[in-house]
Amino acid sequence: MTSASEESKTAAILSSAFRAFAAYGFRKTSMDDIAKGAGMSRPAVYLHYKNKEAIVRELTQYYYDEKVILVAEALAGEGSLPEILAGAVQAQSQGMAEILASPHGLEMLDATKSMSTDIVQEGEAKLTRLYADWLRREDSAGRAHLPVGPDEAAKTITTSLKGIKMTASSAEEFEQGISQLATLLGAALEIR
Template sequence: MIKASDDPKQQAILESAWAAFSTYGFRKTSMDDIARGAGMSRPALYLHYRNKEAIFGGLVEAHYGLALDQVALALDTEGTPAERLHAAFEAQGGPAMQAMMDSPHGLELFEAGMSVAGDAIDAGERALRSVYGTWLQREHAAGRVALTGPVDEVARTFCAAMKGIKHTSQDYASYASGMAQLAALFGAALRPQ
């Protein structure tokens, strides 16, 4: 689910951290829990990360790294703008979104993300807006989409709307439904006349 590094130890740490955070929540997860799950000692864990906040930041960075690649691939597929946006929106959340929303600690993990990894989230969101903006420019130049405003503003609106759906959904099913509705609405608005 999380591919962050070609370093197997770092990969094991992030996978262990995700499992621990999903199971115990951010506050109750200890560095010992993460180290044990990664098959290493706590002192060895500290050689890679200074604390669990840094590990959580690494998870956020890994999520966005994977999401950026997957969103770009989804946008480059065949289909209507609505179909391509739906695939991109699904890729943006990725399997991590379903796992987080299915976790009894999902809300705590969302809150932890904002408080301990806000900079990584901001950087990831800027990069996502750039991916959407590049796609919009390319599609508009080819006559396949009509823009409803400046490219940067439309791309920012995509990401802001996705955040709104994430923060107002009670479970993954409502998130998925909202995401599909959003893709259909944006796709209809982008359809050339």
């Protein structure tokens, strides 16, 4: 079991690394940059993480752990199907505009994808299952119109979100694309 002090140090390192990657890019960020931002010595950072790649993997895991919780909460919320879906999509995409607004946002996403493929795949699978389970419940309750099965519809939601993230050329374009996707899918799934 880790102590509160160790958790605090880990959080400081991860926060500092995220800020440094956003400011300088993954390749140009040094472990010294991360240590300075965390208010620690470089050797102290190495006691927690062996390299920048390990930090990226931890940041990716943290991202997906947080998104799974937020999306599950949104899907358990009240409202119409489009409202609930919009809330879940917003919860899943929260914070991504900040990454894309960084001059090194695409580099950060590429680093995450290349160094954390297994974590990304597992995280996306968990999110897809959340959407599928929700759609299954909504369909069983007669509140959803599913032209395809819930698993296929859920995969469409998560892959579309991922596609917008990977192709948006700016934070504004990303936010607009996410909003449009939630509106389109919500309207398509709602029973009229």
